[in-house]
Each structure stands twice: as structure tokens, then as C-alpha cells.
Amino acid sequence: MRVLDLVGLNQQQVATLADEGIExxxxxxxxxxxxxxxxxQAASLLDQGPSFHxxxxxxxxxxxxxxxxxxxxxxxxxNTSGIHAVPxxxxxxxxxxxxxxxxxxxxxxxxxxxxxxxxxxxxxxxRQIATYLRALGVTVVGVNTHGEAVAPFxxxxxxxxxxxxxxxxxxxxxxxxxxTHHHFDARFFKHLSKQxxxxxxxxxxxxxxxxxxxxxxxNQISGAALDVFEQEPLPQNDPLRQLKHxxxxxxxxxxxxxxxxxxxxVLEANLIALKNNTPRTHLVDLNAGx
Amino acid sequence: MRVLDLVGLNQQQVATLADEGIExxxxxxxxxxxxxxxxxQAASLLDQGPSFHxxxxxxxxxxxxxxxxxxxxxxxxxNTSGIHAVPxxxxxxxxxxxxxxxxxxxxxxxxxxxxxxxxxxxxxxxRQIATYLRALGVTVVGVNTHGEAVAPFxxxxxxxxxxxxxxxxxxxxxxxxxxTHHHFDARFFKHLSKQxxxxxxxxxxxxxxxxxxxxxxxNQISGAALDVFEQEPLPQNDPLRQLKHxxxxxxxxxxxxxxxxxxxxVLEANLIALKNNTPRTHLVDLNAGx
Numbered sequence: 001m002r003v004l005d006l007v008g009l010n011q012q013q014v015a016t017l018a019d020e021g022i023e024x025x026x027x028x029x030x031x032x033x034x035x036x037x038x039x040x041q042a043a044s045l046l047d048q049g050p051s052f053h054x055x056x057x058x059x060x061x062x063x064x065x066x067x068x069x070x071x072x073x074x075x076x077x078x079n080t081s082g083i084h085a086v087p088x089x090x091x092x093x094x095x096x097x098x099x100x101x102x103x104x105x106x107x108x109x110x111x112x113x114x115x116x117x118x119x120x121x122x123x124x125x126x127r128q129i130a131t132y133l134r135a136l137g138v139t140v141v142g143v144n145t146h147g148e149a150v151a152p153f154x155x156x157x158x159x160x161x162x163x164x165x166x167x168x169x170x171x172x173x174x175x176x177x178x179x180t181h182h183h184f185d186a187r188f189f190k191h192l193s194k195q196x197x198x199x200x201x202x203x204x205x206x207x208x209x210x211x212x213x214x215x216x217x218x219n220q221i222s223g224a225a226l227d228v229f230e231q232e233p234l235p236q237n238d239p240l241r242q243l244k245h246x247x248x249x250x251x252x253x254x255x256x257x258x259x260x261x262x263x264x265x266v267l268e269a270n271l272i273a274l275k276n277n278t279p280r281t282h283l284v285d286l287n288a289g290x
Numbered sequence: 291m292r293v294l295d296l297v298g299l300n301q302q303q304v305a306t307l308a309d310e311g312i313e314x315x316x317x318x319x320x321x322x323x324x325x326x327x328x329x330x331q332a333a334s335l336l337d338q339g340p341s342f343h344x345x346x347x348x349x350x351x352x353x354x355x356x357x358x359x360x361x362x363x364x365x366x367x368x369n370t371s372g373i374h375a376v377p378x379x380x381x382x383x384x385x386x387x388x389x390x391x392x393x394x395x396x397x398x399x400x401x402x403x404x405x406x407x408x409x410x411x412x413x414x415x416x417r418q419i420a421t422y423l424r425a426l427g428v429t430v431v432g433v434n435t436h437g438e439a440v441a442p443f444x445x446x447x448x449x450x451x452x453x454x455x456x457x458x459x460x461x462x463x464x465x466x467x468x469x470t471h472h473h474f475d476a477r478f479f480k481h482l483s484k485q486x487x488x489x490x491x492x493x494x495x496x497x498x499x500x501x502x503x504x505x506x507x508x509n510q511i512s513g514a515a516l517d518v519f520e521q522e523p524l525p526q527n528d529p530l531r532q533l534k535h536x537x538x539x540x541x542x543x544x545x546x547x548x549x550x551x552x553x554x555x556v557l558e559a560n561l562i563a564l565k566n567n568t569p570r571t572h573l574v575d576l577n578a579g580x
Contacts, residue, residue: 094391097384111546135425256401
């Protein structure tokens with residue numbers, strides 16, 4: 001079996017796969033069975049009617065993959081959902097505490113204890129955020145498509161029923177789909193009443209960024225922590241860079257763990273499953289987009 | 291019974307005490323039984339041989355009280371240990387995450403998960419810090435006078451046996467006593483090997499501040515978060531203000547809760563105990579100084 005590596009496996013990882021009878025190639029000059037990562041090379045193979053029927057992404061979000069084309073070609077797509085949960089949850093906690101404990105502005109002081117958070121997205125990342133916030137005494141409401149209950153959220157509601165008005169902290173970890181594009185817009189910010197802190201560690205396009213800037217200027221929100229943006233990197237002259245009570249990080253909220261090792265564990269298990277024709281894990285619903 | 295209020299009780303608190311048969315006065319013109327807070331007025335009463343035999347401090351640390359004179363006059367001193375634990379523990383977590391998650395420098399990224407912390411001081415504040423750090427997967431060693439085991443620390447060691455060399459995070463919450471004055475000095479910083487983050491939310495005089503500045507300049511530590519200083523407020527021209535990877539807050543790490551309400555609960559219970567001649571809580575060992 002042969003896998004096209006577009007991520008950059010190290011020598012030890014290549015040797016580990018060789019032991020399993022899996023050959024790693026970095027150019028698509030020969031017939032391949034699977035792709036790790038994505039790029040123009042894989043896209044052009046897909047257009048030609050691919051020999052591969054499995055793609056492993058390095059990321060949790062898969063919005064940049066040609067989902068409809070993969071589905072049409074009967075290609076499975078797996079993500080690495082879960083490996084980013086701890087670092088991203090630490091980031092969210094860090095942003096809220098930086099605002100609350102005087103790191104950003106020593107005149108803006110609050111505790112997390114007894115506050116209310118609403119987390120949009122109840123997957124691995126959202127659940128880890130809920131775990132950490134609850135450990136500090138925050139009540140955490142989760143929001144997902146149909147409102148199905150998910151541990152360890154205190155309560156879960158459907159997107160259509162979500163009421164962020166009473167939240168002190170609003171946290172976005174939604175996958176980017178046509179349904180979530182610009183979910184956080186002027187209409188959303190207008191209905192807030194507690195001047196919450198807004199955190200986006202999901203995707204930049206889920207937020208109407210100019211509406212967010214207005215919400216900050218009008219004190220509809222009292223602060224924002226943003227790791228993702230509509231355009232990345234965030235332009236140097238972006239108005240967000242001029243505002244007080246804004247934490248801006250350059251799409252690094254998941255870093256800190258050895259993500260290449262963690263992702264490799266998912267890849268290795270899935271390639272062995274592919275070889276043995278047993279079920280793969282971390283599969284993406286190509287219709288839903290996550 | 292009559293209490294001299296040097297903190298500033300509000301009308302409702304004064305009324306609550308009146309219901310218990312306790313009169314609040316703000317000037318020591320009449321015989322008093324207890325003092326809330328401290329100041330020159332109380333000190334001069336103490337010098338004259340006081341009518342009062344109980345003092346309730348508003349703070350947890352009591353290093354600014356005349357401990358020997360109180361002892362000589364047979365006056366009990368109670369602190370408010372416990373009420374600051376949650377806000378201070380949130381502050382410590384916030385400083386560490388601000389360093390780790392790119393808030394201070396987006397080139398300095400680490401996770402707290404699987405790190406090692408050493409906390410000097412295993413009282414209420416130290417224990418709350420340990421609780422929060424452990425919730426994020428940090429292993430936490432506590433340091434106290436004799437090394438007696440204290441939950442929820444992973445391990446506790448005596449001051450003389452403390453080995454900070456392998457710690458990623460060093461956190462001071464020691465009370466200030468002759469034994470802890472300048473405990474964190476050039477000799478201490480010289481023996482570190484993992485370039486830890488140093489956090490002081492205890493008392494400024496526990497740290498030799500010029501040694502700390504040198505330790506930062508020589509990368510013996512990779513960052514410092516300081517809420518207390520040898521001189522407060524920290525002078526505008528202090529060298530600490532010129533260094534990278536330093537978080538400076540103006541003695542606010544305990545703020546955020548309603549501390550006046552929390553402290554009042556301790557005061558009220560202790561005044562009732564005094565009136566009924568039952569044991570008081572939160573009593574300070576006047577020899578040990580905490």
C-alpha cells in the first residue's frame with residue numbers, strides 16, 4: 001500500500017509505516033492508495049478520477065477540502081478531531097483569565113467563578129473547554145445543531161434556541177459550513193445584554209468581522225480574543241489592531257503539543273485499517289462538512 | 291459589646307451586627323472590645339494597654355501587624371485566610387496561560403498539560419492553586435515548613451528539602467516572616483535548570499527583586515508574573531518595567547470577589563464567638579506570624 005505524504009512525515013514515522021507494509025511517497029508519480037494532507041497535487045489527482053479512496057487531514061476543520069468532489073469520487077475523508085482539544089481549551093481559559101485577572105488591563109477585573117459561558121460547538125474541543133471552565137466554577141451551556149445532550153456541558157441547546165443574552169463569555173468552536181458562515185453578525189451582537197467577552201478559536205469566516213469591530217466600539221461586548229480571522233494573516237492595518245480589550249493571536253491556539261506526533265497516531269491507525277479493510281476512525285460526514 | 295471599625299463596614303453590616311448586640315464605632319473614644327482592621331489609632335490604643343483582646347484583620351497576610359506587642363498584651367489576632375484563595379488561584383493560572391498561549395508573546399508557546407509546578411506555601415491559597423493546576427494536568431509539589439502532607443498536592447516537601455530545579459513553574463504564596471524574607475535570591479535562581487516561569491502572589495519582600503531582574507536577564511527564568519513588590523507601587527523607573535516576558539499587576543491578584551462581604555462573614559462569626567466566649571476561627575499564631 002502506498003500513501004502520498006503532503007504533510008511531511010519524519011524518518012522515524014516513515015520507517016514505522018514501512019514496518020506495517022505501507023510505503024510513503026512525496027510525489028504522485030505512482031498509483032497511490034491514500035493521501036495525508038491536501039494540496040494542488042492531490043486536487044489534480046482527484047480531478048482525474050483518483051486511484052485513492054482515503055484522505056487523512058492533518059487538521060480538525062476540513063472546510064478547505066473539496067467535499068462535494070470527494071463524495072462524488074467515493075473518497076473517505078478523516079480529520080484529526082481531538083488532538084487540538086487540550087491546547088485550544090487552555091488558550092480559551094488563558095484569554096478569559098488574561099482579561100479577568102488584570103493582564104490586559106488592570107482596571108478590568110473579574111473572576112471566572114460563578115460566571116456563565118455559552119460554547120458554540122460541542123465536539124472534542126468544545127467539551128474540553130467545558131471541562132476546564134467547569135473546573136473553575138463556570139456554568140457552561142453548549143450549542144449544537146439539534147440540541148442533543150453532551151457531557152460535560154451543564155445544558156445543551158439547539159442552534160435555533162441558543163440565547164447568548166445572559167452569557168458572560170461567548171466562545172465559538174463551530175466548524176465552518178454554509179450554515180455557520182457569518183453566524184456571529186450585527187444582529188447577533190445587538191441582542192447581547194451583559195457585555196460579554198467574545199472568543200473565536202473556530203474559523204474566521206463564522207464571524208462578520210466588521211460587525212465584531214462595531215460591537216466592540218459600541219460596548220455590546222467588553223472584549224474579544226481572536227485566533228482566527230476572515231483574512232489570515234490579519235492585515236497590519238486592520239481596525240481590530242487599534243482597539244482596546246482585544247487579544248489577537250495568529251492561528252496558534254492549537255499549538256504546544258506535539259501535533260505531528262498526535263496526528264501521526266490517527267494516520268497510522270487509519271492506514272492499517274485501510275490495509276486490513278476494517279473501519280476507519282475520525283471520518284468526516286461529507287454532507288455536513290465536519 | 292463594641293467594635294472599632296477601621297475597614298469601613300457598610301450600613302447593612304452595621305445593622306446586622308446591631309441585631310447581634312454588637313455596636314460599631316469608628317473612633318476609639320469609648321472602651322472597645324475588638325478592632326476590625328488596623329491603623330495608627332489602634333496602634334496607639336495598644337501602646338496604652340488596650341481594653342480590647344481581639345483584632346480581626348481584613349487581609350490574609352498579617353506581616354504589617356505588631357505581632358510581638360499583640361502577644362505581650364494578650365490580644366488575639368484573626369486573619370481572613372481563605373477568602374482570597376479563588377481569585378488568587380485564578381490569577382496564577384491566568385499568568386501561566388498568558389505566557390503559554392501566546393497572549394504575551396506569540397513566539398513563546400507551551401501547554402500546561404504534563405508540566406511540573408512547585409508552590410511555596412500550602413495554606414488556603416496554595417491549595418486552591420494546586421486544585422486548578424491539577425485540573426489542567428499539572429503535577430504540583432507543595433512546600434511548607436516541615437513537609438507535612440497536604441491535599442490536593444501531589445507531594446509536599448519541607449522548605450529545607452525543596453528542589454525547584456526540575457520545576458516548569460515556581461509559585462510563591464508564602465507568608466512574609468523573618469524566615470521567608472528574601473528566600474528567592476540569587477542563590478535560589480542560580481540552581482534552576484528548566485528556565486521556569488516565576489510567579490509571586492505572596493509578599494514582595496520574599497523576593498530579592500534585583501536578583502530576580504538578573505535571573506530574567508540571564509535567562510535563569512524565562513518569565514515572571516509579579517503582583518507584589520519590595521516597594522509598592524512599583525516605581526515607574528524600575529528595571530522590571532523594561533524587561534520582556536514580565537507580567538506586572540499592582541497588588542490586585544485577590545480582587546474580583548466581593549471581599550468586603552466575604553471578610554464580614556469571618557468578622558461576624560468571630561465577634562459572636564467573642565461575645566459568647568466560644569472559640570474564634572482564623573486565629574494567627576503570633577509567634578509564627580501566620
